[in-house]
Amino acid sequence: MGLTKSEIFTEAQNQISSIAKVFGHPARVAILQHLFKTNSCICGDLVDEIGLAQPTISQHLKELKNVGLISGNIEGTSVCYCIDKANWSKMKTIINDFLNQDVNENTNCC
Amino acid sequence: MGLTKSEIFTEAQNQISSIAKVFGHPARVAILQHLFKTNSCICGDLVDEIGLAQPTISQHLKELKNVGLISGNIEGTSVCYCIDKANWSKMKTIINDFLNQDVNENTNCC
DNA sequence: TTATTATATTGCAATATTACGATTAATATG
DNA sequence: CATATTAATCGTAATATTGCAATATAATAA
Numbered sequence A, B: 001m002g003l004t005k006s007e008i009f010t011e012a013q014n015q016i017s018s019i020a021k022v023f024g025h026p027a028r029v030a031i032l033q034h035l036f037k038t039n040s041c042i043c044g045d046l047v048d049e050i051g052l053a054q055p056t057i058s059q060h061l062k063e064l065k066n067v068g069l070i071s072g073n074i075e076g077t078s079v080c081y082c083i084d085k086a087n088w089s090k091m092k093t094i095i096n097d098f099l100n101q102d103v104n105e106n107t108n109c110c
Numbered sequence C: 001t002t003a004t005t006a007t008a009t010t011g012c013a014a015t016a017t018t019a020c021g022a023t024t025a026a027t028a029t030g
Numbered sequence D: 001c002a003t004a005t006t007a008a009t010c011g012t013a014a015t016a017t018t019g020c021a022a023t024a025t026a027a028t029a030a
Helices: A011-023 A026-038 A045-049 A054-066 A085-099 B011-023 B026-038 B045-049 B054-066 B085-099
Strands: A070-075 A078-083 B070-075 B078-083
Touching (some): A026 A054, A026 A070, A026 A078, A026 B011, A045 A054, A054 A070, A085 B085, B011 B026, B011 B085, B026 B045, B026 B070, B026 B078, B054 B070
Antiparallel strands (some): A070 A078
8 A cells, every 4th residue: 555545534634634744854844944044035055055965955845836835936047946925824824723723621531 | 765864954843844744644634633523532433433444543543642642541442542732732832833934025035 | 059057857776654454462241 | 261342563565755866957158
């Protein structure tokens, strides 16, 4: 197997998990933090910042692009990446709604 | 390869990603939602609720236990699971701090 | 045109994850 | 005790992910 049975889950459950999955690798967390920290578009210096090979960084950037969290603008021979603010907000709402669930103190048994 | 290079990332980055990784599968999202919804401990009926085999559910529960998000109490021949509220709160803070980063509007270029 | 530079893609090896049947361990119940 | 019930563990097959060398592509510079 090794194949997630997405069909048996709700769209919301699949959405939450696919967003979370993207955050589930330290390189992608580091890339996002760097994009936030510099407050501007970042190109190839991510390879120097993070200690991974260029194709590996490129692959992680692609995954971040696929879920829409970042976008890239071509600037001469380099590409300029930055956070997609609108999608970041949407995503934040989805994750927050999930995290802010609360257990009912009364009926809990452990 | 296939081995994440955790050594090159900060402890915080690794912590964020390992929490997110747990949410990165719809079955675990569904399990947590069910534990919240029922407001009480759930045992083997997770297997009926979610459409996965018993060993698979057991494996996902183990991962949730490993990061401390749930705990299980043995009750006769069955096991009673519930959200670990204290750890859930701690985790929520860590993820929220990451999600609430904001880009500086002024210096953004895309 | 021919470099040069920067990023993407391909291909592949190593490892991880998902899922489940079979089995085991522990506790109930007759 | 024998047997059912419940959940964990083991073993394994299928697929996914991570990482990188090699190569391709695209844009600019000389």
